[in-house]
Amino acid sequence: MMFRLILFVAALTFLPLHMARASGGEAEPLVHQHWHFSGAFGTYDRAALQRGYKIYREVCASCHSMKQLSFRNLTDLGYNENQIKAIAGEYSVEDGPNEEGEMFERPARPSDSFPAPFANDKAAAYANGGALPPDLSLIIKARHHGSDYVYGLLTGYEEAPHDAHLLDGQYWNKYMPGHVIAMAPPLSDGQVAYEDGSPDTTQQYAADVVEFLTWAGDPHMETRKRTGLKAIMFLVVFAFVMYAVKRQIWSDVH
Numbered sequence: 001m002m003f004r005l006i007l008f009v010a011a012l013t014f015l016p017l018h019m020a021r022a023s024g025g026e027a028e029p030l031v032h033q034h035w036h037f038s039g040a041f042g043t044y045d046r047a048a049l050q051r052g053y054k055i056y057r058e059v060c061a062s063c064h065s066m067k068q069l070s071f072r073n074l075t076d077l078g079y080n081e082n083q084i085k086a087i088a089g090e091y092s093v094e095d096g097p098n099e100e101g102e103m104f105e106r107p108a109r110p111s112d113s114f115p116a117p118f119a120n121d122k123a124a125a126y127a128n129g130g131a132l133p134p135d136l137s138l139i140i141k142a143r144h145h146g147s148d149y150v151y152g153l154l155t156g157y158e159e160a161p162h163d164a165h166l167l168d169g170q171y172w173n174k175y176m177p178g179h180v181i182a183m184a185p186p187l188s189d190g191q192v193a194y195e196d197g198s199p200d201t202t203q204q205y206a207a208d209v210v211e212f213l214t215w216a217g218d219p220h221m222e223t224r225k226r227t228g229l230k231a232i233m234f235l236v237v238f239a240f241v242m243y244a245v246k247r248q249i250w251s252d253v254h
């Protein structure tokens, strides 16, 4: 009887471990990075945002859409109106129909949203071996500890262990749940040239694109923090005033 009980407890303890291993295993715990934007006073670093946008545009945008963003949103990154017009003008978008009922291409305007790399999800998945590259507009919000996670993902590719069975187009990443990901390592040292002297390394690219993606998912963060701070300052001052008023009112009562 006792023996059976021990067996049962042992099975309960080790079975989940075994199952986890069979499915590729638990992802490694995330390493917390020091982000410019975290904490009560954190703000976005404009230079990092601009570099991050460059990484998105030159690397990620060939597979991932960011449908929630319009070119005019890029004013937050410190670009002026003319710069944004120039950026938008490099893209062409489909518009229409015209008087003849035809769709036509025209240069993008600041009010247009970022054009998607594929016509639809089916085409996107087909071009990527059946795996759909998710829209990145809200990816930081959609993942637990999104900023640290996406940074980890972009820098966490490793040689697969010998007993792993990867199919064509699958890669081993220590931070992907289950370890197997259908995105080839998108970043490598020296791939994108920065103009501001920042290091051309995978880590720097990853940090910058995460800063950009975090802003994209939470563009009003700075205003929110400022408003919160003002409200707290008001409440502190108000508390002192009310205390003085209370002392004044009760000063005759002994």
Ligand code: HEC
Binding pocket: 055, 056, 059, 060, 061, 062, 063, 064, 128, 131, 132, 133, 134, 139, 143, 150, 153, 154, 180, 181, 182, 183, 184, 186, 187, 209
């Ligand atoms: C060649 C196409 C391609 C490029 C370039 C690319 N990705 Fe991906 N990405 C994919 C595909 C395909 C998936 C889906 C992977 C899966 O589901 O296994 C994916 C998934 C992701 C995910 C979601 C992972 C998860 O938790 O589900 C993130 C985040 C991501 N990519 C970020 C990026 C960033 C940032 C860049 C640019 C630095 C980038 N990708 C460049 C194809 C690409």
